[in-house]
Amino acid sequence: MSERKPAGMSYESWVEQRIGEAADRGDFDGLPGTGRPLPQGEADEDWWVRGYLRREDVSTDLSLPAPLLLRRQADDIDHTVGRLLDEAAVRRVVGELNQRVEESWRRPAGHGPVARRVDAEAVVARWRENRAEPSPEPAAARPTPWWRRVGRRVRSRP
Template sequence: MSERKPAGMSYESWVEQRIGEAVDRGDFDGLPGTGRPLPQGEADEDWWVRGYLRREDVSTDLSLPAPLLLRRQADDIDHTVGRLLDEAAVRRVVGELNQRVEESWRRPADQGPVARRVDAEEVVARWRENRTEPSPVPVTAPRTSWWRRFRTRLRRSTTSSA
């Protein structure tokens, strides 16, 4: 790009000439996406933000209003508590969600959906139903030390030879 645009040439012509020279040199060969059509743009103004969030694998939940976010968390509560190991942890997670719901009720909000509380007993019952019991650990007899086994063999050999 060290070459300056000649004085008598239009900007568009000069750019087209530079692009043609780059194509002739092969600067555009082997680029990712070669031969594929460009993605169709979306009609709204947030298309770039949504595409960026999708590419970076960022959850769009953070852009939701608080009541909708709490409703989504309430809908996903079974999945959230599914990996917990004890009932106290399940009740704690449900209690924290219900506390956030009650806090959202105290804040003034626009007209729209209202978050709902989650019944801890129902969640615990579903958690118990869906939970797989851990397999019992087989109890093995404690192994005797090598020294004790050696002494036992030694005694047997001395008593059998006597």
């Protein structure tokens, strides 16, 4: 449990005293990053947030306001559905996005741009067009199973 600040001491001087005591005890020795310089050239005060997101491999889309996130998802819909295998899944993803867009319309206005619905038929048409049908590969010569090889040797004996 931490101690209480003495009545006659200012908060800043009490905090500085506590930090000095912790440094004297060695509480700050061996911390990760000790001795490394701070990144240079970062004029923005949020440089550490960007570094954290980069290190943790977190998408910066999560920090966007909802309408901008919906716009980005609508812009990237072709890439999102490009990995899907059937038309029903494409329609389901587009439907879920459109449902989130409609829900954003019901929220109070004045908090950024409004996203538009995505045309499901156009997305499906582009998905069909961009979908590469696998080329039929010639049947490779399959090795003969061991039981057939054994059977041939037995039959071919005199």
